[in-house]
Amino acid sequence: xxxxxxxxxxxxxxxxxxxxxxxxxxxxxxxxxxxxxxxxxxxxxxxxxxxxxxxxxxxxxxxxxxxxxxxxxxxxxxxxxxxxxxxxxxxxxxxxxxxxxxxxxxxxxxxxxxxxxxxxxxxxxxxxxxxxxxxxxxxxxx
Numbered sequence: 001x002x003x004x005x006x007x008x009x010x011x012x013x014x015x016x017x018x019x020x021x022x023x024x025x026x027x028x029x030x031x032x033x034x035x036x037x038x039x040x041x042x043x044x045x046x047x048x049x050x051x052x053x054x055x056x057x058x059x060x061x062x063x064x065x066x067x068x069x070x071x072x073x074x075x076x077x078x079x080x081x082x083x084x085x086x087x088x089x090x091x092x093x094x095x096x097x098x099x100x101x102x103x104x105x106x107x108x109x110x111x112x113x114x115x116x117x118x119x120x121x122x123x124x125x126x127x128x129x130x131x132x133x134x135x136x137x138x139x140x141x142x
Contacts, residue, residue: 002016002017002020002078003080004062004077004078005058005078005080006081007052007054007057007058007080007081007083007122008081008082009082009083009084011082011090011091012033012080012082012091012093014031014033014091014094017031017080017096018096020096021076021096021097021098023075023098025075025098025100026098026099026100027099027101027102028097028100028101028105029096029097029098029105030097030098030102030106030109031094031095031096032095032096032113033091033094034091034092034093034094034113035089035091035092036048036086036087036089036090036092037088037089038088040126040128040136043126043128043129043130044128044129044130045088045126045127045128045129046088046127046128046129047085047086047087047127048124048126048127049084049124049125049127050082050083050084050086050092050122050123051122051123051125052081052121052122052123054083056121057081057120057121057122060119060121061079061120064079064112064115064116064120065077065079065112067115068108068111068112068115071108072097072105072108072111073099073100073104074097074098074108075099076096076097076098077095077096077097077098077112078094078095078096078097079093079094079095079116080093080094081093081116081122083122092124093113093116095109095112095113097109097112123135123136
């Protein structure tokens with residue numbers, strides 16, 4: 001069984017998470033991947049690295065997940081986040097929401113991303129080609 005919230009250092013398996021959300025009640029399955037990109041603030045990024053206070057991060061992920069399920073009437077809600085080095089193009093976070101209709105899952109996904117950035121103690125560091133590494137805060141974190 002796939003955990004509904006999870007933190008890991010290995011690459012995230014988006015396809016397995018998508019399949020886990022499929023069920024006969026849900027007409028919509030929304031999958032969001034937050035991937036490492038090659039630029040930030042006009043600088044060339046070479047990789048990202050994430051760290052966390054894991055016990056608190058898992059508890060907060062579970063809290064926001066449960067809130068989203070209630071608030072948006074989700075049938076399924078899965079949030080997996082990666083720690084450690086995340087190479088370019090690979091996912092740092094995967095959120096999967098399933099609901100009877102698309103509106104609920106789309107709204108929930110957006111809300112979950114915002115809450116994750118605000119409440120979950122996971123920190124992002126960007127590594128650059130021609131500059132010193134930099135820690136990222138708030139809305140710029142994913």
